[in-house]
Amino acid sequence: xxxxxxxxxxxxxxxxxxxxxxxxxxxxxxxxxxxxxxxxxxxxxxxxxxxxxxxxxxxxxxxxxxxxxxxxxxxxxxxxxxxxxxxxxxxxxxxxxxxxxxxxxxxxxxxxxxxxxxxxxxxxxxxxxxxxxxxxxxxxxxxxxxxxxxxxxxxxxxxxxxxxxxxxxxxxxxxxxxxxxxxxxxxxxxxxxxx
Numbered sequence: 001x002x003x004x005x006x007x008x009x010x011x012x013x014x015x016x017x018x019x020x021x022x023x024x025x026x027x028x029x030x031x032x033x034x035x036x037x038x039x040x041x042x043x044x045x046x047x048x049x050x051x052x053x054x055x056x057x058x059x060x061x062x063x064x065x066x067x068x069x070x071x072x073x074x075x076x077x078x079x080x081x082x083x084x085x086x087x088x089x090x091x092x093x094x095x096x097x098x099x100x101x102x103x104x105x106x107x108x109x110x111x112x113x114x115x116x117x118x119x120x121x122x123x124x125x126x127x128x129x130x131x132x133x134x135x136x137x138x139x140x141x142x143x144x145x146x147x148x149x150x151x152x153x154x155x156x157x158x159x160x161x162x163x164x165x166x167x168x169x170x171x172x173x174x175x176x177x178x179x180x181x182x183x184x185x186x187x188x189x190x191x192x193x194x195x
Contacts, residue, residue: 003069010059015027021080021102021104022038022039022080022102022106023102023104023105023106023107023108024104024108024109025104025138027104027105027107027108028053028109029055029060029107029109030052030054030055031052031053031054032051032052033051033052034049034050034051034109034110034111035049035051035052035062035088035107035108035110035122036048036049036105036107036108036109036110036113036123037049037050037106037107038106038108039078039080039106041073041075041106043064043066043071043073044064044073045122046120046121047118047120047122047123047146048123049064049110049123049124050062050063050064050065050073050110051063054072054073058076058077059074059075059076060074060075060105060107061073061074061075062075062107065124067134071082075105075106076105077103077104077105078100078103078104078105078106078139079083079101079102080101080103081097081098081100081104082098082100082101082102082192083096083097083098083099083100084096084097084098084099109124111131112165115134115139115142115143118142118143118146119142120145122146123146123148123150123152124147124148124149124152125152125154126143126146126147126152126153126154127145127155127156128143128144128153128155128159129156129162130143130155130156130157130159130160130163131156131157133160133162133163134163134164134165136164137165137166137167137170138165138166138167139165140159140163140164140165141164144159171174
């Protein structure tokens with residue numbers, strides 16, 4: 001099946017749209033395709049994987065594993081809204097107003113994804129491919145922390161020290177926290193020794 005979304009996004013470039021949207025603008029699926037959910041539902045969470053078992057115009061049936069049992073769930077299109085936030089000084093509260101919407105099945109092909117796209121998802125099985133290394137702070141952490149359990153985490157190659165990058169601001173924060181912790185421990189120890 002070939003499913004187009006309904007969207008009021010201004011860009012007509014599908015590659016641009018796919019970078020901005022939570023699910024593909026043009027969702028192309030066939031029976032047996034491995035998919036990943038892109039939004040929480042009643043029987044799945046963002047990041048749940050499964051296999052397409054049936055395709056109808058308004059429902060896609062996906063087989064997922066629910067607590068060890070394979071179950072078929074009916075997936076319907078959902079709508080995401082883009083909102084603009086502003087502060088209303090007269091009412092002294094934050095207000096929102098919709099500025100756009102996107103409707104699509106909350107699915108994406110699930111054979112592979114970038115570390116960036118995996119952010120916020122919890123996956124049963126993750127194969128981390130860092131053959132070209134990482135280029136941003138926190139990237140290795142995001143990749144490693146997607147796996148639900150350690151047994152579901154595999155590497156295409158061994159993790160290298162240079163793959164783990166952290167932001168200097170965060171390192172400085174930890175240095176400050178460590179100094180405060182050391183000072184607190186020293187005061188506690190000094191108080192206990194009776195000095």
